[in-house]
Amino acid sequence: MTNDPSGPAIETSGLVKVFGETRAVDGVDLVVPRGTVYGVLGPNGAGKTTTVKMLATLLRPDGGEARIFGKDVVHDANDVRSLVSLTGQYASVDEDLTGTENLVLLGRLLGHRPAAARVRAAQLLEAFGLADAAAKQVKNYSGGMRRRIDIAASILNTPDLLFLDEPTTGLDPRSRNQVWDIVRVVVAQGTTVLLTTQYLDEADQLASRIAVIDHGKVIAEGTKGELKASVGAGSVHLRLRDAAQRAEAVALLETALAGAQVQLEPDPVALTARVGDGDGGTAHAGGHGGGRGAAAQAAAALAELARADITVDNFSLGQPSLDEVFLALTDRPAGAETQEAAA
Numbered sequence: 001m002t003n004d005p006s007g008p009a010i011e012t013s014g015l016v017k018v019f020g021e022t023r024a025v026d027g028v029d030l031v032v033p034r035g036t037v038y039g040v041l042g043p044n045g046a047g048k049t050t051t052v053k054m055l056a057t058l059l060r061p062d063g064g065e066a067r068i069f070g071k072d073v074v075h076d077a078n079d080v081r082s083l084v085s086l087t088g089q090y091a092s093v094d095e096d097l098t099g100t101e102n103l104v105l106l107g108r109l110l111g112h113r114p115a116a117a118r119v120r121a122a123q124l125l126e127a128f129g130l131a132d133a134a135a136k137q138v139k140n141y142s143g144g145m146r147r148r149i150d151i152a153a154s155i156l157n158t159p160d161l162l163f164l165d166e167p168t169t170g171l172d173p174r175s176r177n178q179v180w181d182i183v184r185v186v187v188a189q190g191t192t193v194l195l196t197t198q199y200l201d202e203a204d205q206l207a208s209r210i211a212v213i214d215h216g217k218v219i220a221e222g223t224k225g226e227l228k229a230s231v232g233a234g235s236v237h238l239r240l241r242d243a244a245q246r247a248e249a250v251a252l253l254e255t256a257l258a259g260a261q262v263q264l265e266p267d268p269v270a271l272t273a274r275v276g277d278g279d280g281g282t283a284h285a286g287g288h289g290g291g292r293g294a295a296a297q298a299a300a301a302l303a304e305l306a307r308a309d310i311t312v313d314n315f316s317l318g319q320p321s322l323d324e325v326f327l328a329l330t331d332r333p334a335g336a337e338t339q340e341a342a343a
């Protein structure tokens with residue numbers, strides 16, 4: 001079968017992986033367009049790593065099919081392996097070697113001549129902000145530096161498809177930003193990236209499309225805008241002057257916003273309310289007609305609060321965050337274990 005140059009980078013249908021009693025991946029259908037970052041978002045145990053391992057030919061599916069650039073992950077496994085690279089808990093860098101030594105060694109293993117391997121290593125260390133650490137042993141790297149050298153090692157040969165399995169878990173905000181910049185560079189060079197994450201803001205920052213998975217199933221899929229729109233037209237965030245007025249404010253908002261769900265924030269003066277699209281139905285993906293309705297509703301609600309002498313110090317109306325999307329889809333925040341009550 002020829003590789004349709006405009007076909008998707010990844011296409012799966014009904015993908016299944018079972019471990020004993022656990023259906024870790026339970027009928028996953030995905031279409032990942034070429035040249036983009038595709039986010040697979042889900043909490044612990046959702047089936048992200050298992051899915052990635054099947055797509056990277058490290059695990060054999062128990063059901064369904066998956067094609068990478070048209071190649072079947074089971075029947076054309078060798079072809080698939082030549083197209084993909086994986087960064088995750090499988091990093092192959094050696095702790096006792098320096099950054100340069102690691103990349104040169106791996107480059108040599110990939111068949112680069114010594115001089116070419118050194119040039120490529122230096123290039124990547126520079127591009128990933130590791131030039132100053134090039135001569136240090138990797139065991140002395142910080143978590144962020146370690147993650148960056150892992151990604152550098154996985155793109156020594158520019159892969160057509162790169163899997164990044166939770167590339168920023170456990171990193172501080174600055175290191176996360178550096179990894180995000182690297183992902184943007186990799187994609188700009190033409191590589192398709194499938195990124196798994198538990199962080200909604202990470203998917204929001206990087207991915208053009210997102211699949212939300214939970215218990216081995218895709219529970220939502222679309223562009224960021226579509227996912228957000230599916231939850232409602234917008235979110236109103238309020239901060240009151242007086243925490244004692246919060247209960248009264250909630251009651252007023254629920255009435256003024258026609259049955260909107262009002263959430264109490266940990267901060268005793270803060271409130272969040274989801275605003276519907278004005279006709280009581282779910283907002284339609286792509287249709288932004290709800291925007292003006294949301295603003296008008298929010299303005300009316302503010303007027304009600306003012307009439308009741310409730311002082312609002314701070315107000316904003318925005319699209320719902322991906323966190324709110326996850327909450328709406330699963331009734332629990334992303335990252336919370338199924339059995340735990342939402343905090």
Ligand SMILES: Nc1ncnc2c1ncn2[C@@H]1O[C@H](COP(=O)(O)OP(=O)(O)OP(=O)(O)O)[C@@H](O)[C@H]1O
Nearest residue numbers: 019022024042043044045046047048049050051198
């Ligand atoms: N080798 C295995 N043997 C048995 N069960 C497994 C195995 N690998 C994964 N599982 C189970 O399959 C389910 C999905 O696991 P997976 O590692 O794919 O989740 P994940 O979304 O990557 O989670 P995390 O965010 O914690 O990395 C979990 O219930 C897990 O315990």
Ligand SMILES: [Mg+2]
Nearest residue numbers: 048049050165
């Ligand atoms: Mg995982």
